[in-house]
Amino acid sequence: MFDQVAPRYDARNRLFSLNRDHAWRRRAARRAGLKPGDTALDLCTGTGKLAHELLNYVRPGGLVVGIDFSPAMLERARKLEPGVEFRLGDVSRLTQPDASVDAITIGFGLRNLLDRTAGLREMFRVLRPGGLLVILEFAPPPPGLLMRGYRFYLERVMPAAVGLRSAEEASAYRYLADTVQAFTEPLELAQLLERLGFRVAFERMTFGIVAIHTATKPSS
Secondary structure, X not given: OHHHHHHHHHHHHHHHOOOOHHHHHHHHHHHOOOOOOOEEEEEOOOOOHHHHHHHHHHOOOOEEEEEEOOHHHXXXXXHHOOOOEEEEOOHHHOOOOOOOEEEXXXXXXXXXXXXXXXXXXXXXXXXXXXXXXXXXXXXXXXXXXXXXXXXXXXXXXXHHHHHOOOHHHHHHHHHHHHHHHHOOOHHHHHHHHHHOOOEEEEEEEXXXXXXXXXXXXXXX
């Protein structure tokens, strides 16, 4: 599915987020606390947009590695951002050594993991003590009239709009709507991160539809 939508993925994100996706990623990149010379991982990197934002903080002398399981997404990412080292990989089975990276970001990818706990444990393992994990993710819409409109937008408008072009894209955006609404509430995700050993803070943005969790691996 991700391979099929890769050619139009960025354009669709800009359209359906009303171009807010760029601001969300920039904010997440700032939260990573990186400095020149650091090493960062961007997991579920897709076309590398968040990885690109991280480069601004680790240069000169630093390294950003983007990891994804979709070859088509990575092919596009390599063309768009040659400064990042992109690798095909499984977020639940990272090849990085223990305590080897300064920060990890994952943007709109955590809800796609079959075993989120296993993935988060891997992130904890490869982070250096004091390192930061930043999770940028859609949040289940909070109750209210405005959010009923948002649900209609997710469930009906987005799939219908892309379905005019292809049934595959319509299926992908129905998947998006389903996974957003079924995803863990921000407080519940914070509690899971704490059980895994992180110190956690989170914030909701844009009427609560997006959340950023900043999780610190303790130094001792």
